[in-house]
Amino acid sequence: MRILLVSPDPKSREMMRLTVGSLKRQAHDDLEFVEVESGLDGIEAGRREHFDLVVADEIASHAGAFALARDLRNRENPFPGTIVILLDRPQDTWLAKWSGADAWFVKPVDPFELADKVLDLVKEPV
Numbered sequence: 001m002r003i004l005l006v007s008p009d010p011k012s013r014e015m016m017r018l019t020v021g022s023l024k025r026q027a028h029d030d031l032e033f034v035e036v037e038s039g040l041d042g043i044e045a046g047r048r049e050h051f052d053l054v055v056a057d058e059i060a061s062h063a064g065a066f067a068l069a070r071d072l073r074n075r076e077n078p079f080p081g082t083i084v085i086l087l088d089r090p091q092d093t094w095l096a097k098w099s100g101a102d103a104w105f106v107k108p109v110d111p112f113e114l115a116d117k118v119l120d121l122v123k124e125p126v
Contacts (some may be wrong), residue, residue, distance in 0.1 A: 001029045001122065002050060006042035006068060007057030012086070016055045019111040023119050039063030046072045046079055053122060054083045058092065066092075066099040073100030082121040084114070 002012075005016045013035050024031050034049070036042050040062040046054060054072070056085035065085045074078035085096045085104040097103035103117050 001052045002032045002034070004042060004051045004054045005033060005035045005056075006037075006039060006065065007086075008037045008059060009057065012057045012059075015109070015111065016057075016086075017048065018056060019109075019114050020053070020116050020118055022111075023122075024074075026119055039065060039068040042068045043071045045076070050081075051079075052081045053118065054081060055072055055086070055118075056083070057086045058088050065101075066095045069096075069099035069101045081120070084118060084121075106125075 002021055005013045007013045007016070017033055021031055034045060036045055039056070042054065042056060043063060046068070054067050054068070058065045069083045069085060072083065083101045085099070085101045086109055087093065087096060087104050087106045090106050093104060102121055105114055
């Protein structure tokens with residue numbers, strides 16, 4: 001499984017990697033992580049490469065997580081994988097829905113809840 005992690009904050013990317021990485025045994029798949037710091041870099045990577053999962057921090061600079069999800073979902077060939085956004089405020093859930101994200105969590109994120117939801121989403125047939 002290829003996973004794109006998007007955040008300008010190295011600690012946030014580390015939390016994402018550790019949380020999603022804990023699913024390796026349950027997902028019955030090797031996990032390959034690609035990390036980028038900005039939403040623009042995430043959009044470029046998502047257009048260029050195949051990812052099964054994108055986890056993006058709302059504070060992703062230069063375009064942000066909402067723009068990243070919206071761009072990937074509204075392409076001529078829409079992104080088929082799972083997109084999860086980590087929100088700074090509960091008021092932004094409507095933006096997460098609008099962007100086309102499959103799931104969103106308000107920070108601080110419960111790593112077990114995030115891992116369980118990601119596992120459910122990646123197990124669902126696309």
